[in-house]
Amino acid sequence: MQTANSHSAVTQGDLELLDALTSMPSSFPHQPSYASSSSSSSSSATKTRPLSTLNALRRPPIDPMVLAASLSSGPHVTRHHFHHSFGSHAHTTKSQQMPASQRKAAVAAAAAADASKANAPASSSAGDSSRSGQTRPRRQSGASGSYANCDYDDFEDSVTSRNAASSSSSIKIEPVPEVTDEERAYYASRQAPRSVRLQQQQQLEQKRAQANSPVQRTSASLQTLKEQAAVQATGIRASDEPAQPELLAQPGNQAAKTVLVPPSAPANKIAQALDERKAAVAAATVAPTHIPLTPAAETLPSMPAQVGTPLGKPGISSIVRPPPVRVRCYARTRVPTPHGEIFCHLYKNTHDTKEHLAIVIDPYQNDETSTQMGADGRPVKESDPVYQQQALRSRSLDEVWGPEETDMERIVRGAYVGRLGPSFQVASRPLPRHSQQQVHQHHHDQDPLAPLVRIHSECFTGETIGSQRCDCGEQLDEAIRLISEAYDTSKNRTHSSDSHQPKLGRGVIVYLRQEGRGIGLLDKLMAYNLQDMGHDTVSANILLGHLPDARKYDIASAILRDLGVDECRLLTNNPEKMEALEAEGVRVTERVGMVPRVWKFGKRLRRKKRSGKKKDKIPSGRTNLRSTSKKTPSLLRQISFGGMDSSVISQAGTNESDSELDPTTAGLRHQGEDILNEADTFDSDGDHHHNDDDEVDDSDSDSGDSYIDHVLRRSGTTMVGASITKGPELEKYLRTKVERMGHLLTVPDEQAKEEDEEERPVSQPNSDDEQLSHQHLP
Ligand SMILES: Nc1nc2c(ncn2[C@@H]2O[C@H](COP(=O)(O)OP(=O)(O)OP(=O)(O)O)[C@@H](O)[C@H]2O)c(=O)[nH]1
Numbered sequence: 001m002q003t004a005n006s007h008s009a010v011t012q013g014d015l016e017l018l019d020a021l022t023s024m025p026s027s028f029p030h031q032p033s034y035a036s037s038s039s040s041s042s043s044s045a046t047k048t049r050p051l052s053t054l055n056a057l058r059r060p061p062i063d064p065m066v067l068a069a070s071l072s073s074g075p076h077v078t079r080h081h082f083h084h085s086f087g088s089h090a091h092t093t094k095s096q097q098m099p100a101s102q103r104k105a106a107v108a109a110a111a112a113a114d115a116s117k118a119n120a121p122a123s124s125s126a127g128d129s130s131r132s133g134q135t136r137p138r139r140q141s142g143a144s145g146s147y148a149n150c151d152y153d154d155f156e157d158s159v160t161s162r163n164a165a166s167s168s169s170s171i172k173i174e175p176v177p178e179v180t181d182e183e184r185a186y187y188a189s190r191q192a193p194r195s196v197r198l199q200q201q202q203q204l205e206q207k208r209a210q211a212n213s214p215v216q217r218t219s220a221s222l223q224t225l226k227e228q229a230a231v232q233a234t235g236i237r238a239s240d241e242p243a244q245p246e247l248l249a250q251p252g253n254q255a256a257k258t259v260l261v262p263p264s265a266p267a268n269k270i271a272q273a274l275d276e277r278k279a280a281v282a283a284a285t286v287a288p289t290h291i292p293l294t295p296a297a298e299t300l301p302s303m304p305a306q307v308g309t310p311l312g313k314p315g316i317s318s319i320v321r322p323p324p325v326r327v328r329c330y331a332r333t334r335v336p337t338p339h340g341e342i343f344c345h346l347y348k349n350t351h352d353t354k355e356h357l358a359i360v361i362d363p364y365q366n367d368e369t370s371t372q373m374g375a376d377g378r379p380v381k382e383s384d385p386v387y388q389q390q391a392l393r394s395r396s397l398d399e400v401w402g403p404e405e406t407d408m409e410r411i412v413r414g415a416y417v418g419r420l421g422p423s424f425q426v427a428s429r430p431l432p433r434h435s436q437q438q439v440h441q442h443h444h445d446q447d448p449l450a451p452l453v454r455i456h457s458e459c460f461t462g463e464t465i466g467s468q469r470c471d472c473g474e475q476l477d478e479a480i481r482l483i484s485e486a487y488d489t490s491k492n493r494t495h496s497s498d499s500h501q502p503k504l505g506r507g508v509i510v511y512l513r514q515e516g517r518g519i520g521l522l523d524k525l526m527a528y529n530l531q532d533m534g535h536d537t538v539s540a541n542i543l544l545g546h547l548p549d550a551r552k553y554d555i556a557s558a559i560l561r562d563l564g565v566d567e568c569r570l571l572t573n574n575p576e577k578m579e580a581l582e583a584e585g586v587r588v589t590e591r592v593g594m595v596p597r598v599w600k601f602g603k604r605l606r607r608k609k610r611s612g613k614k615k616d617k618i619p620s621g622r623t624n625l626r627s628t629s630k631k632t633p634s635l636l637r638q639i640s641f642g643g644m645d646s647s648v649i650s651q652a653g654t655n656e657s658d659s660e661l662d663p664t665t666a667g668l669r670h671q672g673e674d675i676l677n678e679a680d681t682f683d684s685d686g687d688h689h690h691n692d693d694d695e696v697d698d699s700d701s702d703s704g705d706s707y708i709d710h711v712l713r714r715s716g717t718t719m720v721g722a723s724i725t726k727g728p729e730l731e732k733y734l735r736t737k738v739e740r741m742g743h744l745l746t747v748p749d750e751q752a753k754e755e756d757e758e759e760r761p762v763s764q765p766n767s768d769d770e771q772l773s774h775q776h777l778p
Pocket residue numbers: 455456457458459460469470471472475514515516517518519524527528537541571572573574577594737743
């Protein structure tokens with residue numbers, strides 16, 4: 001007799017599950033007779049649990065990694081549990097998991113079981129009969145949610161119902177609706193087992209070696225090469241399942257969107273496709289300028305389909321290299337932000353269908369001189385050598401897209417010079433350095449610093465809803481702020497120019513639409529649930545069948561090159577980003593650390609506050625702003641009264657008493673918890689507009705202060721323009737990046753934090769201690 005809780009004792013099914021988890025998932029046979037034999041003592045084959053859903057695993061086999069991650073760092077969640085009964089088919093309430101062949105086998109075996117049951121004496125209890133006599137709505141399994149009960153199986157349910165129906169013929173029972181083939185999704189494996197692929201690769205290499213030998217080379221015909229390509233392509237498409245193109249077309253079926261060549265395509269067609277790809281590679285290599293110039297011409301026939309496998313591998317092959325990515329800027333516009341004005345560029349590319357962005361900060365393009373016209377009827381700025389050499393302008397945007405294109409069309413898509421206005425509308429011309437195809441040379445006598453660049457990956461949760469599971473919103477804001485920051489060239493150690501003029505900050509944020517480190521928003525959200533179950537950001541990714549980081553940076557490099565950035569200073573802690581950019585031909589001259597604000601400024605703010613208190617000789621304890629007559633440090637007072645309080649307090653919470661508290665403290669408290677401790681409240685004399693710097697030790701004013709300055713002057717109400725955020729989950733995320741992903745950050749030691757000298761990492765070389773944040777590459 002089976003107990004009510006099937007997990008209370010180790011059953012045969014459990015043992016088989018364990019066995020299954022430590023072997024190849026695809027080898028599981030579907031055992032449809034399990035349901036009808038759970039209480040019998042028949043052969044072990046008929047007792048086997050219906051593990052058919054394992055065959056529908058959509059992830060590559062990485063069970064050893066999954067098990068290792070699961071055992072070492074979290075609760076007993078395995079990939080099997082995760083995928084069992086999982087389905088995101090919002091359009092239907094039917095399970096869509098089993099492959100067609102297995103479903104046929106299941107139906108046949110169930111029919112056999114029915115027949116044998118009908119012959120046997122009715123064994124079910126009266127209670128069973130009456131229960132089954134009620135018309136039970138069909139349970140939603142796969143579609144009912146991501147984490148359906150692991151013990152539930154559609155097939156088991158339907159077979160049990162049918163058995164019950166046949167054993168109580170006196171009661172009219174609504175038949176359980178059959179799930180038709182059309183209602184189920186088709187799972188198409190896009191890759192053969194590793195052993196097969198290795199074998200095929202070996203064969204291919206042997207053939208290549210033969211073909212390369214002098215004798216063979218002369219005799220090897222084009223036809224032979226085509227055959228090789230066909231073998232290779234067929235191998236890539238290898239699948240245990242026969243092709244079912246009609247199922248691929250069903251809604252919700254990812255495979256439908258991603259399959260490049262139908263599996264039933266004859267080998268010569270595949271070879272033809274490969275030939276076309278090779279031709280595209282050749283064309284791109286030989287004549288990179290021959291990109292179609294209009295959006296219509298450029299839409300995708302020549303673009304290879306990018307297949308989003310869980311490991312982020314291209315779908316066609318890991319052997320055939322995709323052609324180099326080509327990018328085109330389709331639109332550019334000016335956007336005012338709390339940090340100043342930026343130019344937002346929208347890019348399309350030949351590798352995916354996403355709209356990646358480049359945020360260009362280059363105030364020189366947009367200043368008041370930009371609208372001065374010369375005698376030649378063109379803006380004076382256009383002939384300025386500094387502009388010509390350094391303006392961060394998109395080559396593809398400034399190109400004329402065809403003989404038909406009018407100046408007004410060009411202006412509307414953003415190809416204009418200077419600051420666009422009702423009375424100033426001048427279409428741009430390609431910069432000489434772009435049209436001459438010359439490699440951009442860095443001129444140290446004109447600008448000591450390469451542009452500051454950040455490669456930022458989209459994060460809906462962090463940037464839009466202020467999630468504290470990561471620091472992405474803050475990083476985006478901080479990147480815009482740091483790049484916009486003006487700097488004093490006289491303090492630059494690498495530059496001996498006589499120019500002591502402050503330089504305007506310039507640089508680019510390439511905003512890549514690779515959400516969740518490349519795994520997509522859906523899987524990132526699921527990763528968060530795994531994190532709530534005890535995993536960290538790395539092991540959660542692994543459990544979902546992903547790499548810890550599945551991002552790529554080839555598109556980012558192409559965008560940078562399009563903007564004329566061949567070398568840059570990179571804002572990152574991630575060594576992989578530096579390597580990736582270098583590999584794509586963008587030189588990283590310097591790494592500038594992205595220190596989390598809470599690590600960078602938290603202590604400093606506290607110290608500032610303490611020093612303010614000391615000077616004001618205020619007795620300990622919290623003092624209401626309105627009730628004190630003491631002075632407060634100027635910066636902090638400005639934070640209170642410089643327009644900051646309303647916007648940030650409104651983010652800080654709905655507790656009415658918040659607004660009664662010191663607005664300085666409220667101003668430093670954000671979506672999560674107080675950045676400052678209870679005892680950290682600042683005191684103020686309530687003189688909102690009095691600027692008494694004499695009383696404050698601001699002599700150590702530096703980039704840290706510039707951040708505070710930013711907070712008090714320009715804080716907005718969205719993530720861009722917001723302030724410091726802090727919380728335990730953010731802390732865990734930051735530490736995971738350092739401890740498990742090799743990010744180049746120093747985790748602040750709590751003890752040392754109190755005693756250490758102030759850290760003042762900055763983006764631009766203004767401060768004397770800039771070495772703290774700048775790591776020069778050899
Ligand atoms: N898979 C996954 N992705 C996450 C998680 N939290 C944030 N992300 C994504 O991670 C990306 C940011 O990557 P990070 O590793 O934090 O930072 P980075 O940009 O590589 O590194 P830096 O350049 O040093 O800032 C964004 O796309 C986020 O959506 C998570 O828990 N799991």
